[in-house]
Amino acid sequence: xxxxxxxxxxxxxxxxxxxxxxxxxxxxxxxxxxxxxxxxxxxxxxxxxxxxxxxxxxxxxxxxxxxxxxxxxxxxxxxxxxxxxxxxxxxxxxxxxxxxxxxxxxxxxxxxxxxxxxxxxxxxxxxxxxxxxxxxxxxxxxxxxxxxxxxxxxxxxxxxxxxxxxxxxxxxxxxxxxxxxxxxxxxxxxxxxxxxxxxxxxxxxxxxxxxxxxxxxxxxxxxxxxxxxxxxxxxxxxxxxxxxxxxxxxxxxxxxxxxxxxxxxxxxxxxxxxxxxxxxxxxxxx
Amino acid sequence: xxxxxxxxxxxxxxxxxxxxxxxxxxxxxxxxxxxxxxxxxxxxxxxxxxxxxxxxxxxxxxxxxxxxxxxxxxxxxxxxxxxxxxxxxxxxxxxxxxxxxxxxxxxxxxxxxxxxxxxxxxxxxxxxxxxxxxxxxxxxxxxxxxxxxxxxxxxxxxxxxxxxxxxxxxxxxxxxxxxxxxxxxxxxxxxxxxxxxxxxxxxxxxxxxxxxxxxxxxxxxxxxxxxxxxxxxxxxxxxxxxxxxxxxxxxxxxxxxxxxxxxxxxxxxxxxxxxxxxxxxxxxxx
Numbered sequence: 371x372x373x374x375x376x377x378x379x380x381x382x383x384x385x386x387x388x389x390x391x392x393x394x395x396x397x398x399x400x401x402x403x404x405x406x407x408x409x410x411x412x413x414x415x416x417x418x419x420x421x422x423x424x425x426x427x428x429x430x431x432x433x434x435x436x437x438x439x440x441x442x443x444x445x446x447x448x449x450x451x452x453x454x455x456x457x458x459x460x461x462x463x464x465x466x467x468x469x470x471x472x473x474x475x476x477x478x479x480x481x482x483x484x485x486x487x488x489x490x491x492x493x494x495x496x497x498x499x500x501x502x503x504x505x506x507x508x509x510x511x512x513x514x515x516x517x518x519x520x521x522x523x524x525x526x527x528x529x530x531x532x533x534x535x536x537x538x539x540x541x542x543x544x545x546x547x548x549x550x551x552x553x554x555x556x557x558x559x560x561x562x563x564x565x566x567x568x569x570x571x572x573x574x575x576x577x578x579x580x581x582x583x584x585x586x587x588x589x590x591x592x593x594x595x596x597x598x599x600x601x602x603x604x605x606x607x608x609x610x611x612x613x614x615x616x617x618x619x620x621x622x623x624x625x626x627x628x629x630x631x632x633x634x635x636x637x638x639x640x641x642x643x644x645x646x647x648x649x650x651x652x653x654x655x656x
Numbered sequence: 657x658x659x660x661x662x663x664x665x666x667x668x669x670x671x672x673x674x675x676x677x678x679x680x681x682x683x684x685x686x687x688x689x690x691x692x693x694x695x696x697x698x699x700x701x702x703x704x705x706x707x708x709x710x711x712x713x714x715x716x717x718x719x720x721x722x723x724x725x726x727x728x729x730x731x732x733x734x735x736x737x738x739x740x741x742x743x744x745x746x747x748x749x750x751x752x753x754x755x756x757x758x759x760x761x762x763x764x765x766x767x768x769x770x771x772x773x774x775x776x777x778x779x780x781x782x783x784x785x786x787x788x789x790x791x792x793x794x795x796x797x798x799x800x801x802x803x804x805x806x807x808x809x810x811x812x813x814x815x816x817x818x819x820x821x822x823x824x825x826x827x828x829x830x831x832x833x834x835x836x837x838x839x840x841x842x843x844x845x846x847x848x849x850x851x852x853x854x855x856x857x858x859x860x861x862x863x864x865x866x867x868x869x870x871x872x873x874x875x876x877x878x879x880x881x882x883x884x885x886x887x888x889x890x891x892x893x894x895x896x897x898x899x900x901x902x903x904x905x906x907x908x909x910x911x912x913x914x915x916x917x918x919x920x921x922x923x924x925x926x927x928x929x930x931x932x933x934x935x936x937x938x939x940x941x942x
Contacts, residue, residue: 500872558870559870561862562867562874565859568911568914571910571934572910572914573907575910575932577847581848583805584807586805587788589848591877591880592852593933594874596936600934603930604923615915615918625904628854629901641890643857646861647856647882651856651879
């Protein structure tokens with residue numbers, strides 16, 4: 371792939387920093403501009419090699435970039451797309467890395483209807499299924515996306531050329547790329563990512579502080595993601611509210627079946643329920 | 657510590673095999689006899705260095721052992737203690753590695769009331785908080801217990817000398833040893849281990865097979881223990897039924913609070929609930 375002349379990353383945290391590191395280490399971009407609110411954090415990211423230069427001035431940062439990736443919290447992404455669209459150069463392609471897609475794609479579609487939106491600016495949603503409960507460019511890795519899935523959520527009016535550009539972009543940092551609608555994305559991610567966060571949180575919060583010393587690998591694995599940032603996660607959960615509620619119901623029903631088998635002291639029924647779960651889990655590998 | 661002349665392990669799987677490996681590699685026992693039902697598995701364990709010799713004959717295996725460790729499934733432990741008590745040499749100390757304690761300790765106390773029980777045989781319950789969703793001596797490790805907690809659950813008539821022997825035994829394989837009553841143990845472990853298993857199972861089972869390809873680290877961590885053996889886990893859950901149901905209620909209440917905050921679209925309340933969970937989780941480290 372021909373290297374990008376300039377890529378701009380808005381929000382240089384774990385995801386944004388990892389994209390920058392991957393682009394620069396693999397010589398996929400001549401320049402990576404990092405845009406953020408905190409100059410000292412941008413300077414740290416620059417020293418880590420995650421960006422070529424940092425700026426708190428969005429207009430300066432996105433100037434001349436042919437690709438802009440918005441890596442800010444979910445509730446802020448559409449507004450950031452709007453700000454980028456006002457400032458960026460002609461023929462700019464904008465994507466994001468948000469954990470939900472339908473609301474963002476819809477909000478951007480609304481923005482694009484305004485008379486101020488220039489016809490040469492395009493947005494296509496992306497979601498790299500990679501991350502961690504950790505935050506910040508200090509935890510970034512150039513290999514964060516290697517062998518991970520990135521979901522692209524083109525809209526009805528998205529051009530095949532833009533989808534292909536983003537497919538090449540994410541492939542170039544090591545990811546497998548799939549496409550689906552924003553609605554399909556949100557329904558799936560409610561089950562595979564958002565509800566696990568809710569359940570892990572419930573379990574962590576239900577554990578009294580004085581018994582934490584008696585936890586072992588099981589509790590630790592099961593609750594690990596509850597260490598994630600509460601503000602980021604409330605945004606994700608509320609921007610995918612309906613799907614999350616429905617997926618929570620599914621887990622709740624299963625939990626109730628297990629509870630009933632325990633309450634009724636039924637070894638065979640309980641074993642069968644546990645065996646079904648084991649089969650699903652083992653289909654994936656550790 | 658003076659090495660044990662002979663230690664017998666009944667049930668040479670992940671836990672029993674790891675005890676044997678630790679004892680032999682650290683020269684803590686001159687001989688480790690492994691007792692099981694499957695001669696070929698015992699031979700494999702011997703080749704791995706987990707036991708000095710294997711036998712399917714319980715009487716021969718425990719003969720001359722001054723310490724016998726029962727590492728069989730929870731529902732079988734008390735009966736195995738009874739069988740060992742009939743066959744072992746004089747002055748034998750018996751312990752186990754079961755994940756629940758109250759039922760086992762009570763069942764053994766009943767056995768010890770029978771006229772056939774010899775007065776020189778003592779049982780003290782142990783539970784090493786170490787393990788894995790994997791099974792079998794092939795996954796055993798001599799370091800499985802290093803820096804892990806082992807809980808001893810002495811009964812009212814347990815001698816201080818026997819507690820001290822077991823404390824030294826588990827310390828010698830690297831563990832931190834604490835003591836509590838069987839009832840305290842079971843109440844705590846319901847929260848820290850048994851309910852996480854139920855919740856992980858519910859989440860795995862509620863995930864349709866066709867979306868497994870879109871899971872990432874979060875789902876994988878949260879459901880890992882659901883890969884555990886269904887038969888072993890139904891025994892654990894049912895032998896700690898009352899505590900498990902009560903701990904499940906605690907998680908259920910918390911889950912309902914989270915669900916309501918999502919349903920009511922309350923960002924502040926949701927963030928606060930997630931933040932409480934984050935605080936508990938972060939108190940432990942990753």
